[in-house]
Amino acid sequence: MNPCVATGWSTIGILVPLMGMVVAAKAGEPATGPAASAVPPASAFTLPALPYAQDALEPYISAKTMSFHYGKHHQAYVDALNKLVASTPMATQTLDKIIVDCTGKADKAAVFNNAAQDWNHTFFWKSMKPGGGGQPSGRMLDLIVKSFGSFDKFKETFAATALAQFGSGWVWLVQDGDSLNIIKTANADTPIARGQRPLLTCDVWEHAYYLDYQNRRKDFVQAFLDHLANWDFAASQLK
Numbered sequence: 001m002n003p004c005v006a007t008g009w010s011t012i013g014i015l016v017p018l019m020g021m022v023v024a025a026k027a028g029e030p031a032t033g034p035a036a037s038a039v040p041p042a043s044a045f046t047l048p049a050l051p052y053a054q055d056a057l058e059p060y061i062s063a064k065t066m067s068f069h070y071g072k073h074h075q076a077y078v079d080a081l082n083k084l085v086a087s088t089p090m091a092t093q094t095l096d097k098i099i100v101d102c103t104g105k106a107d108k109a110a111v112f113n114n115a116a117q118d119w120n121h122t123f124f125w126k127s128m129k130p131g132g133g134g135q136p137s138g139r140m141l142d143l144i145v146k147s148f149g150s151f152d153k154f155k156e157t158f159a160a161t162a163l164a165q166f167g168s169g170w171v172w173l174v175q176d177g178d179s180l181n182i183i184k185t186a187n188a189d190t191p192i193a194r195g196q197r198p199l200l201t202c203d204v205w206e207h208a209y210y211l212d213y214q215n216r217r218k219d220f221v222q223a224f225l226d227h228l229a230n231w232d233f234a235a236s237q238l239k
């Protein structure tokens with residue numbers, strides 16, 4: 001047997017990690033030893049797991065939409081945030097603290113936008129469930145009736161607020177003491193930046209619905225209210 005053939009795979013197996021060490025050293029990693037240069041630093045933030053399968057919300061949100069929205073858009077916000085906070089004190093802080101600290105600061109707008117979009121999307125995934133939607137019960141229903149007059153009036157106001165958001169943004173049900181309000185936020189803006197308590201949200205960026213509904217945001221929001229809204233989660237957020 002040719003000795004070169006016999007040892008070929010083991011030679012490659014040795015060379016690959018060595019090549020990784022060389023690349024890390026060129027990228028400016030501290031050369032404190034083979035183990036330190038071969039292992040990249042852990043990212044500060046990771047994409048949270050979806051609370052259901054990517055096809056679980058069909059036919060109201062397709063698996064294709066979820067694969068782009070969760071797997072591409074949400075992942076991109078997490079990746080961008082990790083790059084922005086790398087080697088800064090923010091790398092060890094919570095998303096909530098980063099969002100509050102960066103609110104209104106022009107030089108921290110990129111950090112705010114990516115941190116808030118990470119937070120907002122994580123909250124949005126929890127705001128839906130397979131077989132959701134319809135009317136809540138218990139304290140949540142009592143607060144909705146007290147705040148809006150009826151559940152139908154709540155739905156009407158929520159949908160109208162979603163349609164009134166010009167361009168990209170979010171519509172939220174928030175708690176204000178013993179009453180509830182519906183608000184909209186533009187782009188990455190989020191209620192927690194202003195000390196409000198969100199209970200439920202619907203993403204009205206076009207990337208949330210365009211593959212399934214094209215320009216029909218109204219139909220998407222109606223499907224959210226009738227078939228997806230997770231009232232158990234919303235109730236768990238009540239103070």
Ligand SMILES: [Fe+2]
Nearest residue numbers: 203205207208
């Ligand atoms: Fe989104």
